[in-house]
Amino acid sequence: MNTIAEHIADFLKQYPPFDNLNFEELSEIATSIRVINLEKYKTLFQINDVLHDSFYVVASGVINLSVIADAEETLLNKCVEGDIFGLRPFFAKNNYMMTAKAREESIIYAIPIAVFRPFVAHNPEVLDFLLQSFATNTSNPADKENLSGKLISDNVYFSDQQSEMQYVQLLNYNNTPLKVAPTAIVQDVAKQMTDALTTGAIVAENNIPIGIVTNTDMCSKIATGRFLVTSTIDKIMSSPVVTVIENISLAEAQLIMLKNNVTHLCVTKDGSDKSDIKGIISEHDLIVAQANNPGVLIKEIKRSQSTKDLKLIRDRLTNLIQKSIQKNISLSNINNIASEINSAIIKRSLELAILDLGSPPVRFAWLSIGSQGRKEQLLCTDQDSILIFEDVTADKYRDVKDYFLKLGKRTTSNLEKTGYPLCPNGHMGSNMLWCKSLTDWTKQYNNWINTPGENSNEISSIFFDFEIAFGEQKIEEAIENVIFNNVKNNALFFDFLGNDALRKNSPLTFFKKFNIEEEGEHKKKFDIKTRALMPLIDGARLFALSQNIRGVNNTYLRFKQLAIVDPKNAEIYLNCAEAFLTLSKFRTLEGLKNDSSGQYINLQELSKVDKENLKNALAPMRELEELIKTKFKLTQFS
Incomplete structure (x- = not known):
């Protein structure tokens, strides 16, 4: 082995997940590694680039990983010596979702995926390390103290609740798969696959899978002339079939495909090849599932131009919630995800209203109250909101309030069209009672807290459950201060x-x-x-x-x-x-x-x-x- 490869193997051995491989394995990998010199500010790959055939390790220097969100470039992470990045080609077929750019002159090792894949498949620790990082969008899962050797995912999206969103990566797949008998003729099966627009057929006896045939088999075994089109399908099928249980997650499916180096999985009742066939999962299904990732939905919400767009996304959220519950994902995690998506829809509904009406005359805050204010709105229950605008001089008050009432009406109308019914009690920012200045809201909360029951039979307790959906954070904080200063030792x-x-x-x-x-x-x-x-x-x-x-x-x-x-x-x-x-x-x-x-x-x-x-x-x-x-x-x- 040459001295450069030896040097690379020595270097990799210091960092996870390479420390799980022996020196012989590392040496074999090292001989195929390309060394890349990146000048300062030079880009290695950027958003929407076609995937490379390698992933990367920083040998020296610093690589910045960034994304474009809301027309701004946002730095996600800095990769330093020993950090791995650019893993996307391992787990997904769609293009890069981030940009990798040298912050200073850097040396990068490009590790070919085709060379590394066999070592991954036979080393569960390596596989778990790579997959856990990619599937959960975390830094190095083994690196709790933020030590060097971080592994950066290329499956990123934005959210304040980013850490919560990773729990839901759902997988819809074909539950009416094409099934053929082992004695079926190849030519007939090829025609059936074409007619059914499918890339795979399960070979079955009594609804039990005994093999699988994919487009790859057709190309490598029939098109090359190794077998005749008149052969029976059992001659070219792959067997045994890789089987999985119903309701498998995206991460699990990615892991199993990678481990077995296959492009299709057969779904069976109990996950074994001895039980009834329930469906087939293809690589294409994994790509579609990633499009339903909560973070992707939020990006789509930000780009939406109409309530019609938003309604389609809200319908997908309902599907996401349903599938999450079927998979027994914790309801508190589902609540967090749904809340983030609902908040993004409310925010976009306000932005669309502002685009129609023109810029607000003063700063304001739109607070969701009730179930959305508590992050508990899983179903399309009615909207509850309040609007608080900055204090203005008496001569401007009427015009300012008039603008915000129009904004409230436009926003609640947008939300109604998106699928959120209007509140029957009128607890909405479009109601003049619940659209007022900070001083007026301060008086309102003081009255509720210090003279409860007066002037009304109820205290409207949902007004004490709120979350800012849009606007000035300091206004929300001011209301919170009013509440907690007044409730202290308030026996009444x-x-x-x-x-x-x-x-x-x-x-x-x-x-x-x-x-x-x-x-x-x-x-x-x-x-x-x-x-x-x-x-x-x-x-x-x-x-x-x-x-x-x-x-x-x-x-x-x-x-x-x-x-x-x-x-x-x-x-x-x-x-x-x-x-x-x-x-x-x-x-x-x-x-x-x-x-x-x-x-x-x-x-x-x-x-x-x-x-x-x-x-x-x-x-x-x-x-x-x-x-x-x-x-x-x-x-x-x-």
């Missing part, structure tokens, strides 16, 4: 809020039967929103405000946070957190099934096990109720 406010939380009817009767609706269109159904979810939401809000927990509006996370700040009652809070997720899942499934808000559960359609699970999830509510009475000394309430 907590007395009112506590009684309000306890006023909801119990979900179960004295005999532990479900409290169902007795009349109306939902007769005999269980109101899971009012009787089960709202008491938990109200309880979490009440305790979070009393414990001065800021910046956490999500019910599940509020309970988790309460368990930390009030360890004596941690068990109650944690039980309530889990109950909230379980009940939310019941509601979401009901809503998806009936294209509704999921508020009313038809108990007759639930299995005995589901009914029991639903009943068990209601158990912690009794403890929460007692805790509210004890903490806030509420012995009598109306």
Whole structure:
């Protein structure tokens, strides 16, 4: 082996994942490596470039990885000595999604994927390292202390909740695959594949897979003349078939294809080649799945030019939520993802309204309240929002408010066209009651907190669950300060809020039967929103405000946070957190099934096990109720 290759092998041995290979293997790889000298500011590859046949390791210097978002180039990461980047050709077929440019004069090692792939397939540690990085968009998964040797994904998108979004990479595939008998003639199968517009056919006996034939087999075995077109298909099929279980994730499918060096996977009932065929996954399906990545949806939202575009994306979100639940992905992760996409749609709806109306006369903030303010809006429930604009002089107030009312109406109309119904109670930024200046909003919150119950029968507690969707962050912070400064030691406010939380009817009767609706269109159904979810939401809000927990509006996370700040009652809070997720899942499934808000559960359609699970999830509510009475000394309430 030449001395340059030896030097490269020695260098690679210091860094993961190469430290999992022996020197002999590294030496073999090193002889195929190209050394690239990149001058300062020289680009190695850029967004939308066709994929290279290699991935890269920084030998010296610094490489900047960046993307273009909102017409700005944003630096994602700096790769230094030992860092790996440009992995995209390993796992995806679509073009690069970032730019790699030398920040200073650099030396790069280009490692051919064809040479490296066999070592990956036979070294699970190497494979896991590469795949985990690519699939989760993290830095080096082995590198918790940010040491050198980071591995940078090329599957990047933007989001404040970036770390949460990686959990959902869903895979739709052909669940009516072309199946042929082993005695079928090659020529006939080729025609069937062409007619079905498919790149693969499963060879089956009694719906059990015994082989697979792909376009590659047709090209390498028939077109080359090795076999005649009159041969039976079993002569050219690949066997045994690589099989996977139903509801496989994108990351898992990528891993298995890479490991087995195949372009198609057969989906079976139990994942083995001894059970019934359920579908076929092709490389093309992986590319389509990446297009449904939540980050890709957010990019598409930012580029949308109409409510029609936004509606199509919102429909894809519904599909994403449904598939995520089927895969048993944690509901709290699904909530985060849905919230990010909903927020992006709200923001774009506002931007489209501003493009029509012209620039706002002063700074403002659009706050989502209610379920979206809590990051709990999985279904297309109605919109809830408020609009707060900067204080202006009295002579300008009317004109400024007039602009923002128009903006509110245009935005809520855009959202309605996108699929979010208008709030029947009028809790929206388009309503003159909920579109006002910061000073007016300050007075409103002061009244709600210091004289609760006066001038209104309810405190409109959803106004205490908010998240900025667009505008000036400082305005949101100002409102938060008003709330937390006023609630401190405010017994009257907590007395009112506590009684309000306890006023909801119990979900179960004295005999532990479900409290169902007795009349109306939902007769005999269980109101899971009012009787089960709202008491938990109200309880979490009440305790979070009393414990001065800021910046956490999500019910599940509020309970988790309460368990930390009030360890004596941690068990109650944690039980309530889990109950909230379980009940939310019941509601979401009901809503998806009936294209509704999921508020009313038809108990007759639930299995005995589901009914029991639903009943068990209601158990912690009794403890929460007692805790509210004890903490806030509420012995009598109306």
